[in-house]
Amino acid sequence: MGEKQGRALVVGAGISGIRSALDLAETGCDVTLIDAAPHMGGVLSKLEYQFPSDGCGMCRLLPMADRDTCLQACLRKGLVHGGIDLMLSTTLKGLEGEAGKYRAILETEPSIIDPKLCTGCNRCSEVCPVTIPDPFNQGLSTTKAVHLPVPHAIPNIYTIDMDHCTLCGECETVCPFGAIYLPGEDRLELKIPRTLVEMDVGAVVLACGIDYYDPLSGVNTFGYKALKDVVSNIELERILSGTGPFNGSLKRPSDGQVPSRMAWIQCVGSRDLEFPACSSVCCMIALKEAVLVRKRSRQTIETVIYYMDMRCFSKEFEAYRRRAENEYGVILKRARPHSVRYDRNTGGLSLYITDDSGIRVDEMFDMVVLSLGQRPGKSVKELAEITGIGLNPLGFFEDPLSGEGDKTGVFAAGSASGLKDIGESVIHSSSASAMALKVIHGARSPHDEEREPLNGFRDVSTQVPDIGVILCQCANGPDIEPQVKSMGASDVHVSGVMAMDRICTREGWDGMLETLAEKTFNRILVLACTPQLFLDKKAAISKAVNLDPAYIDFADLGKGEPLAATVKMGLARIRYADRLNSRASAMVPTVLVVGGGLGGMTAALSVADTGFEAIIVEKESRLGGNLVWLEKDITGNDFGRLLDNTCRRVEKHPGIRVFTNAVVEDSRGGPGNYTTSLKTCDNDSKIIDHGAVILATGGREAETSAYGYGTSDAVMTHREVEQALKAGTMDPVNLNVVVMIQCVDSRNDSREYCSRICCKSSLKHALEMKRLNPELDVYVLYREMMSYGFSETYFKEAREKGVIFIRYSQELQPEVLSGTDGVMVKVHEPILDRTLEIRSDLVVLATGILPSVIKPLAALFDARVDDYSFFKAADSKWRPVDAVNGGVFACGLALGPRDAKESVASARAAAMGALRLISSKSAGVSLVTAGIKPSLCTLCERCIDSCVYGARTLDSDAGKIRIDPVACQGCGSCAAVCTNSASFLNNYLDQQMFEIIDAAI
C-alpha cells in the first residue's frame, strides 16, 4: 500500500449505487460496484411506477458525455460501463488503511450456476420439481427452486435457492452448457468455495439502502399475513406490475376478485414509540398507488388513505396531492386506525377507527395496504463496524452536515442514512461521489492513460465495406456454421466467416483476437449471445486489429430470433457503421458558479477540490447568502462556524476565483464550452470561458401582509425571530405566550408548494424558547407538520416539553387581532371543536420561501424555470439538479426549498454533474450523434425546435444548421422531423434502417 488509489468501491447496486458508480466512472475513476444480491437494481427492480411522474425514466441516469462508454439501455435491466466492474452476490467483509489507501476484502457467494456459462435458456427451471414462493413477487406467486431472480435483468442468470433445493440433480443433467454445479449429495459444503478478493481502493461509497418494518415483529393489529387481503405497499407494487403475480391486473390475493374499496394505512412502523421517526416517502407512495388504482380501475375502485400528516413536502408534491384528490378522487382521511379485523358476515375487512372527537367510525374495505416504515438495512451495522462510519440512534448511517475536516474516505449514499425518494437519493449519492472523488483525486491518472485515443486507427471511412464475421459457437449448441457461411457467401461485402469456440472463455477470446489480427477486415461483426456485455471488449478487438470501435459490432444470437434475420440485420447495421467526421472541441475545465451562499461555495469547493477551476460570481459584496443571518439548525449545527470555515476555505483555495458585486451579463456557447461576460461593480466587463455552470442563486423568506404583520411589533417572521434570538434582543424569559402560525400564504392556490423547512424552524424555535424559559406557553398552529425523516424526533420532543400543537384547516384559518396589550389569536381547535382565544406576547409567522429571480439568468444558458419560478430540473427524480441540456446545474434554494444540509448535498451533486461533463475526454463524437447535410437543408429550422437538448443552432451568416456534438444525445428527433433527410442520425441512417427492416421481414 502507500500509493494513493484511483479505484472506488461502491457497496450496493441500487439507484444510489448506480448513480455513484456512474459519477465516479464518468470522472475517470475505476469503479468496483458490488451488491449482495445476485442481481442489480435494489428495490427499484420491483417498482415500475414512481411519483411524481408515475412512470420510470431511470435511463436518464445514463452518461450524457462519452456516451459510448456505457451501454445505452434500460438501467432496470442492467448497467454495463467500461469503467465499472460489477460483482454480484458480493459483500464487503473488511476494510483496512486510511482514506485514499484502503485495502478492501470482498467476499463473493459461490455461484452454483456459473454466470459465464448460463445463457438463461430456462431448461433447468422447467425440470425443477421444487416450487417455492417467488421472492421477486414478495411471495404472492410461485417459482421454482432454480429461477430467475429478476425477470428483466441483463445478463439473465438463473439462481438456485439452496434452502429449498433437494439436490435432485435434474437441472444439472439438463443444462446444455454445463453451467450448473450442484454440491454432492453426501456432503454439505459446496464444490466452489466462497471467494475472497482483496482490492486496493481509494474511497468507499456505502449505498446499501434500507429495509422495511416487518409488522410480524410487533403486535400486528392490522393482521398482516394473517389476513390475505392485507398487503404491504411493496406487495401492492408487485400486484400492479406487468411481471407481478396477476400479470398486472389488480386483484386481491384472497380470491382473485377485483376489490371495490381499498384503504391505505400510513405510518405502519413509523412515528410510533418504538421508531420515533418519519419514513419521508410513504405519503407520496400511498398517493401514487391510490392514483394508479384509480386510473387502472377507471375510477371505479374507491381509495381511502388514512394518515396523520400528509407529508408532501417536496416542491411538486403538494400539487400531486391536489391532483390525486381533485382529479382522481383519492379520499384522504385523517385518522390512525387501531386495527383491521375480518368481518364474517361480508368477508370484508373492518377498520377500527375513531375520529377527532373520539367516536368510533369503523369502515369496511376489501383490501388494505400497509405503508411500511423504514428500518436500517441488514448490512448497515456490520458495514459501520467494518468502515468505522458512525450510526445514528436509530441505526442508520450518520449524515453529518459538513464532511469537511473528516479524515474518512467512506461515505454513505442514498437511503442508507435514512429513507429518501428517488430524487433525493440521486442527489445524496452524487454528493457522496463528490466527496469520494475528492479523496481519490490525484490518483486517477493511470486510468486516463488507458483510454485509447481515437485517432491513429486505420482510416477506413471511405473504403468499401469488407466485413469479417465472427461466429461464436457453444460446444453443445446447434450447428449453425453452414447456414451463416452461406449467408456470408451471398453478401458481396462479406469476405470471411470464421467460427470460433466460445469467445466468452479466455481461450476462445484469445483465439478470436489472433485470427482477427491476421486479417485486414475494415468492418467486424461478432455473432454471440448477450453481446451487451461485450461493450468493454470492443476496445480489445479494436486494439488488436487497429480499427476504430465504430466499425466493430455485435449481434445477439441468444434472443431466440430467426438466425437469418439476426445475421442479416447485423450485416446491414455494420455495413453503414461510421463515425461522424466532426470533432467536439475540448471541454473547458472551469465551472462558473452563480451565487456565493452556502450552496455556491460548497459547489465551488467540490469542483476545485478535484483539480478543476471554479469561479464564483456573487452579486452582494460578501459571500454567505442566508447563512449570514442564520444561527443554527434544529440539530444544533453552528452556522456561524460553518460560514467562517467555508468562506475561509473558499478564499484560500487556489482553484477558486471569486467576483463579488458582480452579475452575469450574457453568455454564448453550449455544454462544455461557454463564454460568459460578467459585469463587475466598477461597470467593467469580464469575459470567462467555462465548461459548465451551476446556478446557486438562492432564495429568501417570503414577505407577507397576513395576520396583521407590519401593524404590530408582536407579529414577526421566522427570520426576525432567528435574528433577534441570535443578537440577544429577544429573551424568551420575558415572554409568557408565543403562537407560531405555519403555512402562511403557503400551500394555497396562489403558492401551491410546501416550503418544507418552516415546520423544522418552528420546532427549533419552540424548543429553544422552551429551553430558555420552560414556563413559556408555546402554541404551534399547523396544517400538517412536515417534520419528515429524523426531524420527527424533535416534533415528539416538543410535545413532550409541553408545546401545544393545534391543527387548522385551509378553510378555517386562525385570526390575529392586535391590541394594546399584545395580540389575540383566535383558532378553531378540532378535537375540542371550539374556537380558542390565545392572548400572546409574540406571534411568529412561517411565511415560507421564495426563489431569487432566476428566469432571465437561466434563459441565458438555455435552462428554464418551473411553475413556481424555481429552476426547472430535467427530471425531478433522475436528473434533479440538471437542466435538460446537460451543461447547466442548480443547487440549494434555487432548486426549491431545502434546509442547509440538503442544500450542501445538492451543491455537491451539482458540482458532480458539472465534473461528469467537463472531465469527459470527448476525443471523438459519440457514435450515435446527429449530423446534417447542408446541400439538402432548406433551413426550415424544425430540427431546432425539436431538439430538446439545444444542440442545434442556425448559423445565419453561413446559412447552415450547426450541431453541438457534446450537447447532442442522439435521440433522433431532428432526423424524424426532417422531411428530406438533411438531418440524420449517425448509425441509424435511412438506408441502414431500410436494409435492417428488409432483413427482419
Next chain:
Amino acid sequence: MEETYEIRGTNWLDSVQKLLASVFETSSVTSMLVPVRHSTTHVLMPTLVSDPGELEGADPFAPCFPLNSAKLVSKLTKKHSNEIIAAVLRPCELRALVELVKIKQATMDNLITISFDCAGAYPNREYNRTGAEGKAAEGKAKTLGFMEQRLGSKLDDDTDKQLSTSCRICTGPFPENADLCITLLDHDPGALGVFAGTDRGRELIMGKAFEVKSLPGTRADTVKEVLQRKKEAAKKVFEDLAGKTATMAGLGNYLASCVNCYNCRVACPVCFCRECVFNTDVFDYEPFQYAAWAKNKGTLRMPMDTVFFHLTRMIHMGLSCVGCGQCSNACPNDIRVAELFTAVGKGVQQGFGYEAGKSMDDPFPLSVFFEDEFQDVTGI
C-alpha cells in the same frame, strides 16, 4: 364586426381591378402578384405587376389556377428584400403560404395579402379544354359568367358538375386572415366588399375613398349554409375513399397507375424540400438488390416504391395539407391524389388539434412538447 367598404365597378373584374389599383396608390407596395391574362398568349398566369396600368388583364376570380401561388410568394419573400409586395391569393393559397411561413420558407414581413370569397375552380385540363383560354375577351366573359352562376346559386356545387372535387369539398373558401379580404357573396352583381383581416390591413383601409357599408346581414347565414353543404359533400367523398383505401391492397389499387413522375410533389405548395428524399441516395438501390427482391417475391413491380412515396408524402406534408387540389391537377394518369391527401391531412391535423394554414399563432405540431400530451394515445 369589421367595417366593410363597398366597391362598385362595371363588373366584378372591373371592381377588383379598381381595388388593386388603389392599393398601389395608398400604400408603399411596389409590385403585386396577381393572376393576369397575358395580352399575347391569352394564358392566365400569376404575374408580378409593378405598373398599375397593367392590372387591366388581372383576373383573380377565373375558375382556374394553374398552380398554387404560395410557392411563388416563397420565392419572392424567402430571403430579405426591401421591396414591399402584395399578393392576391385564393384562400387555399393563403393557407399554404401560412404553412410555408411557419417552416421558414417565406415571410410576411414585407407582404400584403389579399384574398377573396372563392367560387372554386375547374381542373386545369377541363378549363383548357373548354377553350376559355382563347381570347382575352372570351376569358373575361367566361369568368364573369362563371361568377354570375356561382354567386347566384350561392356556390351550389351541384349546378356545376365540372368543378374540381377539391373545390367542392373545400371547407375554407372564405378568406380569414388575409390583410385585405374581399367579399363577393350577397353583394349586388358586379360589386364587392373589402374588409381588413389584420391590423396591417386595417391601416391600409383607413382613409380609403370607398363607401363604408356593413357586411350584408345575410352573409353569415350564407357562409354557414355553404360550409354545411361542403362539409356534407366532403364527408361523402371521404367515406367513399375510406372504403377504397382502408387496406394496403386497396391503397395499392388506388395508386396502381403511379409512375413515380413526382408531379404531384412538384405541384404541392407545402412540399418544400430542396431535394426530395426520393431523389437522394436513400433510394439508390444496388442492382443486386432489385434482383434479390424479384427472386424473393417472384415478381417486382417497377418502378418500385410508388405507394411508399405517397405514404412518405402523407407523413411529410399531411400536417400542412391545405386541400388545394393541385396534386390531382398534376397527375398525368388521373389518380385522384387530392382527395386522398385531403382526407389523410384532415385526419392527422385533427389528431394534433391543428388546422393547416388557419393561423400564424398555432405552433406547428411536433415542434412543441408537453409532458402530459396525448395521454389518451400513449396510455401513460
